[in-house]
Amino acid sequence: MVAHLLSLKWNLLVNGFKRSTWQLVGSIIGGLYALFWVVLLGFGSFELADESVELRGSIAVLVFSVVLLGWTFIPVLITGVDLTMDPARFNTFVLSRRDLSMGLLLSGFVGIPAALTLLAFLSQTLMWRPELGTMTAALLGALLGALMSQVLSRLVATAALAVTANRRFQDISAILLFIPLMLIGPAMASLADGFERAMEWLPTVAAVLGWTPFGIFAAIPWDVAQGHLWIALLRLLVAVLYVGLGYAVWSRLLMRSLENPSESKASGSIEGLGIFGKVPATPWGAVSARALIYWLKDPRYAGSLVVVPLMLVLAWIMYNQTENLHVVLWVAPVVMALMGFSISADVSYDSTAFSLHVLSGITGRDDRWGRVVACAAVSAPLYLILSLGVPFILGDLALIPALLGINACALMAGLGVSSIASARYTYAVPLPGESPFKSHPGSGVRMMVTQLVIMVSMAILTAPAVALLISYLVTNNSLWVWLLLPLGVGLGVLYVWLGVKIGGRWLDKGWPELMQATVRNR
Structure with a gap:
């Protein structure tokens, strides 16, 4: 059944491209643009292999944390999660919780955003290429991190379903999100001026994020490169626990939302002709x-x-x-x-x-x-x-x-x-x-x-x-x-x-x- 859901998602993706030439062209251009940045990230990771272990580990943890934070909050505030595979559409089918939740989770990778995220995480392993064992640990962390990106986005979206179903929340959150998006450019320019000062506290921040569900996956090869194998093993177990616990909570919330669907409420009423x-x-x-x-x-x-x-x-x-x-x-x-x-x-x-x-x-x-x-x-x-x-x-x-x-x-x-x-x-x-x-x-x-x-x-x-x-x-x-x-x-x-x-x-x-x-x- 999981394979059938993946096949369904693939057919929906292909048929969507067949509907419109503009859609196909736009998707190709957008995908190539995103792929350019993934390749650029890969070259950057390749060059970082000659830098210190502390710098490589700090940058990897921060990159993972930013990407996973984006997967956690942006889909909730902007588009929601994977509208082509809306769980509510499977209400009339007799599917077990495991088949439905696992199929929906893995189907997220049958699409451009998640696939590029996986490639971006895999490209990060190039910074650990001098040591085969460290690169293997980085590869495992990349796969777990990509899986966690889907778990986090679906967990937060499903948990917030009762709130996001409210039209007023959607309106306010989408507009408020636009404010930091517009200020990203100037903020990055200001941060560039203080880059040298930022390098002083970068390892400390990375060390803290390395135990959170956002940066722990990139910290595993960092431990291996430093020779802290027991800490790396402990961190791997915690990372697997994060993924498993997040998946279990999301799966339960998913079934509860299907059994008790939320209804969007009207924002208000107007008497008379109004304006x-x-x-x-x-x-x-x-x-x-x-x-x-x-x-x-x-x-x-x-x-x-x-x-x-x-x-x-x-x-x-x-x-x-x-x-x-x-x-x-x-x-x-x-x-x-x-x-x-x-x-x-x-x-x-x-x-x-x-x-x-x-x-x-x-x-x-x-x-x-x-x-x-x-x-x-x-x-x-x-x-x-x-x-x-x-x-x-x-x-x-x-x-x-x-x-x-x-x-x-x-x-x-x-x-x-x-x-x-x-x-x-x-x-x-x-x-x-x-x-x-x-x-x-x-x-x-x-x-x-x-x-x-x-x-x-x-x-x-x-x-x-x-x-x-x-x-x-x-x-x-x-x-x-x-x-x-x-x-x-x-x-x-x-x-x-x-x-x-x-x-x-x-x-x-x-x-x-x-x-x-x-x-x-x-």
Whole structure:
């Protein structure tokens, strides 16, 4: 039965690639990219073989710990565990607990993430190549570590099932997780500056992690290389105990969750018309009200708003590294451009609900105006805060009209281009109710190309306003500031008007085709 479940997972994986050429191409590109880093890790491990035993052991333990911590928490907060082999789908089959749990556990390796994790752990054994016995111990630790990655992810996901079934938890956790993900780059840059200081406490941290379920598997060859064979044997027994205990607890929780499934609860109710009663009783007003509900309650849209404070944090970090205060100046137009860009996937986010627009008979122009007005309403407070706040931070109030102009141009250029692009070009995005940071296999290439074209177009349209701002910073002539205000606002209004007109015309000619595209992207 375990072999049958593995065969089932393999067939599901292969058939998924056959469904879409984009999915196959995207998976190949993503797999090759990840494989590149695995090969790079292997070369690094090979070169580390000439370093001291303490350094090799410390690095191996830290790498194992980071990877296993990732397997423990990231699947719970983002996508869950292996949706193609959902345990609930086996409720009607007579399967023993051992067959089901073992089959589901091993089926995790029939997929790109777990397979690459196994290869990454195996590549770590190359740092112990000078000693055959140590390399054998490292190989055993790598296999146990890969197995533990699946045990931990499934254990935590199943234990948290009652909590993660709550929609509010999914929304908040996914957005909060985005914060450290965006700050990884600056954090790594800061850590690189203090690398020499970090080397002083690295062995101490590794020694502690070497007894935890995250780093113990890499510490086994470390003990063997130091000649501590009894400690290595004890550590091996503890590692096997960790895997066995984790598997036993997960298996029991799995059967309990199947016998008593959790139900997702509604997040609340609304009386009356709600936001629909506060907008004009027009077709574009109804569309704007529906879009505003997305902005207020859909985590896929809320993720765009998280970018705002994070961009300020990133700007401050860059300022500390470059000591150039004008780095903060460019944050405002970038944030405004991203806000305008955010509606480029509006139709894709609608999914099958887009049929409301198709069947109601509204014009493409009303559809475009409704989405633009909703995004503009959400962006207006940010526009004022950034346009007035950044000059106070820089101590140059003469920049206020300049930022009012360039921010308006950036925002409305994004709205105009997005109104055109989303009227014809769609791509696979997280479905309603899914994590805002989940990506569907094969969607990466199409999404990347579409978004790149949109951003390049926005940059070109905003270039005149950017040129005037640079002219002011170079010459310090206030004439450029006062020219930028009417030019930025005027160009922005023109961009929105053209975007709505062209995008609305495209919609009127292609409602059925666009509806078909949204269904195909599911």
